[in-house]
Amino acid sequence: MRASEKAYEALREDIIEWRLLPGAVLGEVEQSERLGVSRTPLREALSRLTAEGLTTAAGGRGVVVTDISLADIDELFELRETLECKAAALAARRGDAALFEQLQKELLDAPGLIGAHDPARHDYYGLVGRLDTAIDAAISNSYLAQAMRSLRIHLVRVRRLAADDAERLTAAAGEHAAIAEAIAARNPRLAEAATTLHLHRSLSHLKATHTAH
Amino acid sequence: MRASEKAYEALREDIIEWRLLPGAVLGEVEQSERLGVSRTPLREALSRLTAEGLTTAAGGRGVVVTDISLADIDELFELRETLECKAAALAARRGDAALFEQLQKELLDAPGLIGAHDPARHDYYGLVGRLDTAIDAAISNSYLAQAMRSLRIHLVRVRRLAADDAERLTAAAGEHAAIAEAIAARNPRLAEAATTLHLHRSLSHLKATHTAH
């Protein structure tokens, strides 16, 4: 793997996992020594992070990890609803019904996954990730897919703020199943509605746990 | 101005103005000599361009200018309609009515600008740009605004393909005026409808002139 790639992955993980907190200054020399690469590939990594919005250039004094406020989360979900509703509707028109039927079945069995001994919810998030991937492929619109990918980077970071309690995840799995069902049924409006519902519930849960802290 | 910024602007202009055609290979040494900067800032410029989708990394052999097919234009407008309709609706809810009333008036007078001796349509595009900026500001959603900005980079490039005939520009000015009017009237659904109409007409015109070539 290229050194710049390695540095990028490492820094992104550190930011998403909240090991590097908002406001932290990422000096080029400091980080290049920490990650064992030279300044040139590290600069490239910082450029990518800044372009994605995970860091911001603090004129002259390195880059700092961007903060995420409650207002940001609202904005993020506003865009997310716009993009994902459109994506779900398009997937319902263009997607492979059999694939989404299969995903629906697996999602209905997801409560079993959540109950299992998997602290990181690896299986569950993997399944949800497969639904995302399937939708991305079904919409066959690279620009929309790209916009959703760049959005998900921020969402993963926000997700870490919320308590991943089993109750919410079980409900979320059901909502995801409803989305998959609507797409499999080739019903764009229903897919949109199911997505809207899911996102509103996610946001409510997020805000509830966030304000609790 | 920083050398990397200078290189980025120069390359972006060259690509948008179709001086660097799709498929053109941008070698680091070659371009750094042409633009009078060293390879390091040029690499940063190429990274940004690739992140934005104007170029793609051609594994091992530099980066190449990306092509834009008719299918790409369809995808681009699919995303554009999604984002701009949402933006227009939000602007209608949150925007400053007086500002958009003013813009509407100016847009209704735009046919005068188009008739004037201005081969680059500088005044006209400036006015449309002010409407875009006003909407960006009104939505007060940095993520949505960012998504729209990255989209516009590609759109400017596509616009150069279409013949900027006075007839179409005059009609477009009227459509823009309708959008501004709907926002000023604080009517989200109307703003959305006006935007949908405008984008469909733009796309039709684009396709008509494109297939003519």
Add this chain to the structure above:
DNA sequence: TTTGCACTCAGTGTATACAGAAACCGCCAA
């Protein structure tokens, strides 16, 4: 005591040298 200026230093921005990898060309063999 406060304000302004200059000096210092840390850190980025740029250039360049070197290493490694991938593609192209030519040659040889089947």
Add this chain to the structure above:
DNA sequence: TTGGCGGTTTCTGTATACACTGAGTGCAAA
């Protein structure tokens, strides 16, 4: 004639040295 293999070459990827800018601090003067 064509396919494969190896050398050469040119490119990117990385490291590092140097320059310049901007901020912080300390001292002096009002």
